[in-house]
Amino acid sequence: MSTAGTGTPTPTAPPTTAPPASASPTPSAPVSTPGQNDATLSPPPADTVRVTTAKELQAALSAAVPGRTIQLADGTYTGNFKITTPGTATARITLSGSPNAVLTTSTGGGYGLSLAGAPYWTVRGITVTHAQKGIMVDASDHVALEGVTVHHTTMEGVHFRNSSSYGVLRDSTVHDTGTARDGKGEGVYVGTANTLTDRSDHVQILNNTIGPNIGGENIDLKEGTTGGLVSGNRFDGNGLTNANYDDSWVDVKGNDYVIENNTGVRTMNDGYQTHTQQPGWGCGTVFRHNASDLTGATGTNPAKYAIDVTNYSADCPVTVTADNTVTGGTALADPGVPIG
16 A cells, blocks of 8 residues: 655545534534534524525625524525625524526526535535636635535536635535536546645545536646545536546545545546646545446447546555445556555
8 A cells, every 4th residue: 555755635524513412413414623614504593584585695695794594495596696794603604505596698698596605604505506717716715605506507617716615515425517518527626737736735625525517527636636525425426527537536636635436427538637738737636435336338448447537646646445346447557556
């Protein structure tokens, strides 16, 4: 078993916020611990603004203050909605609704929901659809997207960008992205291509269903980003086009990620890939306890691997543990990659 020279990350299962003595714990809710993702702390519920129209929603977002909850009634909210007010570590701001509270654009252009310079928000339960991009998180740390549904976007579904660190996407559904079918439009995108200045670090992608009909990879983790966790997700690669290199569920170009406890079905070539787009990147990832079904993979690569470590070397090690499994395809990993 190899370990990264930069230090193999040692993730833990998402811990839980301690419940009151009379309550039962909620296993899926990550807890806040110093230096880790504290994006899932809930704000006090007393300050609640209820909205029923797009105009009311725009006004509520503009007037948001730390500690407030904006509660959406079921219905359709048409517009490009933008959040710019920051919450705080002790008083998060929450936008909440059921999956029947649907944010949509009038033309299919722009962002369905944008957070810009807006840390410590929780977006919970709602649906975002019919936009160029679904949910964009820009320069906003500690943002939690919980139980959301994002579908039918021209480009990516969810994007953590411009050094948005310690974000969480969990218990959510993303499908039918990249509807132009040009090999773009990832389900979840972390960072920015061809730059090392976007430090969207320590993003956690937990217990989601991603796919089918994702126009790029289900998840793309860009160079310049570090230390994220991809755990407990179900990937469906039906809809991959093999255009623009979208031929796997997850492509890791950042460093020191942990990819664990995921399942995947239907792909073009491989299940998971690592790449070095910039020197010194695409290194240190740990793959463990992932179940990959490559049956029927139709890509043009003659060899198809559950975990394709395209840049393995002593200077850029990747760890693949023996508890990963593969059905179909050529092998668990490329020849020369140690399994331990």
